[in-house]
Amino acid sequence: MGVELRANNLIKRYGARELFNIEELKVQEGDSLHLSGDNGVGKTTLMKILAGLDKPCSGEVAVTPNMKSKWSTRLHPKVVYLHQTPYIFSGTVAANLAYGLKLKGLANRQIKETVCHALAWARLEELADHSAHLLSGGEKQRLALARAWVLAPGLLFLDEPTANLDQQSVASVADLIDKMLEGGAAVMVSSHQKNPVTELCYRQLLLSEGQVTEFGHQREARYHA
């Protein structure tokens, strides 16, 4: 099921300093967006607000369809945010992959099957029973992507996903993100540099001086709904 996001009049301030004031931002099903901007302009803060991990000082973010129950404290189940350096829970690679699946109340057999598929998807099969903390940077990034992939997100926020990765790891990560786009997910990638992951993005956004400007499309849309 496709997910669409609309943000209106988003303002975020830290003390007297206004970080950004964004009139409108829409992300539609199947979109791929590259959010660029200098260090410290607020890319991470904006993405966290859009993902529900932070609150704006004013404005609203609406994700449709609204799959949150009224009294639940869960965030939208189809929106996932990945940190620049993903946090990996203590335990094995397989246990990390199963984390979100257990929260869905799936049967153990189903969780095991999905984890197997995810390990193959992320090319981490041989590391399933290894301590996740022992993975390399690239492997951790793939694990974090797989951890999100198993939840079938409709909207994925990737914060500088290729920072600190070597070329081979960047290519691996780009491949996985391409697969997620193929699967119909909308993806927003923040990066202040061009790389194979940002090359996948159709829409180009620039966050500068507190405003988000869309400055056109870099190529034909591949997966636009």
Added chain:
Amino acid sequence: MQENLLETSILSLELLFSFDAELWDIIGVSFRVSMIAISIATLPAILIGFALAMVDFKGRWMVVALFNALMAVPTVVVGLTLYLLLSRSGPFGDLHLLFTQPAMIIGQVALAFPLLVCMSHSAFQSIDKRAWETARTLGANCCYAVITIMKEARFALLAAVLAGFGRIISEVGCSMMIGGNIMSYTRNIPTAIALETSKGMFAQGIALGLVLLILALLLNFTLASIRGKGQLV
């Protein structure tokens, strides 16, 4: 003198390994009271430690400072305070709790609580904020996210519990004042040692001291092995 010490030590070991009823009664009271007290104090203290680490609110620094200060309150002062509250002329005198095991449990909860709060606060402070955000974005509600963070900090939290237990099982000031040192009821290891020593009967005191020493060693070895497991890889 040396021969007396040797004889007394041998006698104390005999008391221990012959399962002397009176001795093991005292050990039983000690462990029962302290286990109940630590069980009561642990969860609320950990949750308060979590809130202090993760929730920003006005005056948080004052609350943290208060708990740090409470850690340093002498056990006998805690005992005196509770004595005044629980005595017949005190506000809770009608509950008839003075010189009972429940009173000792209350006292030990009061002693363990600040320590548990401070150590769990430190434990949670050392956990990356990304852990919380990752749990939430992967679908955890607030409650499950708290459990996840507790799992991530489990070694440090276990160290806090062991440290708290170590503090209360070996304290004498509070237990003496509000327990009354009644045989087979409120006489625990530290109060028994104090009594036997004051009577000049050292064998039982040494035997009980050995129990505390072995317990201290066990707790510290456990803590050391936990810290080893909890190290960053």
